[in-house]
Amino acid sequence: MSAELIIETSSLVKRFGRANALDGLDLHVTEGEVHGFLGPNGAGKSTTIRVLLGLMKSTAGTARVFGLDPWSQSVTINRDIAYVPGDVSLWPNLTGGEAIDLLTSLRGGADAQRRAQLIEEFEFDPRKKARTYSKGNRQKVALIAAFARQAQLYILDEPSSGLDPLMESVFRRQIERARHDGATVLLSSHILSEVEQLCDRVTIIRAGVAVESGTLADLRHLSRTSFRVSGVADTSALQSIDGVHDVYQVGDTVECEVDAGAIPAVLTELAAQGASAVTAAPASLESLFLRHYSTAQ
């Protein structure tokens, strides 16, 4: 690999009491990429991030950020990191603007013009006391504080979970801008579509272990579309199409998973057979996990 590793963990273990939150996690994020960190709730995404920020000490294994140990050198490392937690809690008696200024000042000060622009784009009112903000508005505070100052590494923990679709697109533009500036992004999420749109590479984590890692093309089988069809008599014709998987029939209804490339062929076949009802949906992460990983254990 030619590019430098920004984040590197190997066999990372974090134990809480008797439970292992991380159970030998390997995570590699190279310079300049937007890396998706996918997993269901409770998989260990936030714990990993807290170890990377030096908030928690790993039980075993190694973690390196910019080649340094985050537990002993968090101050040096965090100088170049912007972080957005999944559940943003703010100081109730500070206004949103004051919280933004505090967080950016601790990192060395905001770019005033960029701060103003972000506040405008996110349609954020910085004069209200933080206790009156909704979840989405609290998240905006953390996002504006993160993007108002250039960082080398952005660590974003489910950052768009409280944003409406309009604000989500503002958020995506900021990620694109960070990528353009050459920064590295670690984006944790449980929303597959978000990761598909933004990320170059993806690591999928489950029960504290990385189960898959690679480019989206590598993980192509994860971006299938689920079809649910009624009024189709001959399922063998569907099955014979290359890129159609997991066909099975319940009464009158047929369900199958279809690779992106096979969709035109499937639609043609369905039209030919005179299907009476068709539902197509991107496979949800949860269903992917159920299908791909629950049987593997």
Place this chain on the structure above:
Amino acid sequence: MRAVMLLLATQARRDRWVLSIWIGGIGLLGLAVGGAITTSFAIEAERASIVALFVTNPAFLFLRGLPDGLSIGAVAFLQGFSFTAVLAALMSTFLVVRHTRADEELGRAELLCSTPLRRNAELRATIILGFLANASLVVVVAAGYTVGGLPFGGSIVAALAVGSVGLFFVGVAAVVVQALPTGRGSNGVAAALVGVAYLVRGIGDALGTPNAQLTQVTPSWISWLSPIGWGQATRPYSEPMLTPLLLLLAGFAVLAGTALVVRSRRDLDSSLVSDRAGASTARFGGRSVLGLAWRLQRATLLGWCVGVVVLGAIAGGLGPVVAQALQDNPSLSALIGNLVPGVTADIVDTFTAALLGIGGVLAAAAGVQAVLRLRTEEAEGRAELVLATPVSRVRWVSATLIVSGASVLAVCTTLGLATGVAIAQSSADMTAIARFTSAALAHAPAAVVFVAVTALVFAVLPRLTIALGWGLLVIGLVIGQFGELLQLPQWLQDVSPFHHSSAVPVEDLDVVAVLILLGITGVVAVAAIVLVRRRDITA
């Protein structure tokens, strides 16, 4: 009503440990005080001397209450009642705020209000819980006094007085939470009202008139302005009278009813006092960890300072008045002459020194409260935001310790200045200002020990920070206030930092003790800063 009972059961379950500790602790204090008087003051002459000490010294009247005869029960009631009543009141206000405004602020109430309940169902359940807690307190305190050796009938009345004061403050807190937007603010205001009740009774009692035998003091009318004064007026061990308790119960009914009506008519999350729009950018001070620590504490610190200004004004203003009253009473001044020959002029100093000692406890409380911010910041996830920036834990903890230490100094200085100015005004002696300011500051070294110890608990046992932080302060206070009465072993009394404070200007400043206290503070604070680097930041 079934829903209310369900809520009540949930609230009671959430509180099972907290309330057990409060109720058990208050009962234990009753047992200890009752037992101490029964054993150490078994002879009437001994009790007569302690009562004489009260009658001749308004500071004791102010802090503790009114002598009501020489019986064992009356002396125990005198020693313990006002303090016990304050504890019952605080138990009640914290209970109410915890289940109402604090829940509302954190969004838990929203979840409940979305179910088919009446809007004030939660408040109803809380008021019932407050009633049950104070009823249990009556039983436990009555048992404690009786087992301690006090007469049964009087102990029942005394315990009813304690429980009724507690119940009254259930009502007070129920109204306060309707008016204020935050749990923290509600706790502060409700606790301040408890303080006001205590101070008003103190003023009234200190201005009371002793009887001819100097065994009883009748309070001035001012004591009748305080709910704690009403509880005291039951005189359980001399001429028991339950009518004053009707005032407390009626007060509770009116306050609780008002709160229920207001709650059923107001929106969720609305309050009388509400937030205005603030600054859209941070000023210079709001851009650093030290600035943040200050910003988080400044409103609370202002509250403490206003409180001690009132205390200082009382101390300074009341001292000369009561000294004059004592001198005008020939039989009293004769008694004082016998007890402490030739020092009548120092009544003012003795009185003030005792109040400045209370100031030391308040300063410690202000400092401890500031340190506890570290834990709330951590538990509510804001520490994570700060520590994910290039701010080291050392800097983060040090900033809070600086603000905590400054809070202790601010409270002591403010109290000393207020006392000094009040005395200087009445005596035209300008040196009083410097004298009493330094006297108040003599209590700061003991207070900062609590700040450092709380920080150490935070570093080592984060989840216990809040319980132990306040708990250690209460233990220190109880040992300081009751240690000698309970004849606790000397080593135990020596453990309390307050025991090593000098009561300037009555005593000389013990410089060695000051240096030792400051040394301990330094070592413990450094240990806290070092140890906090070794653990995870947890929620």
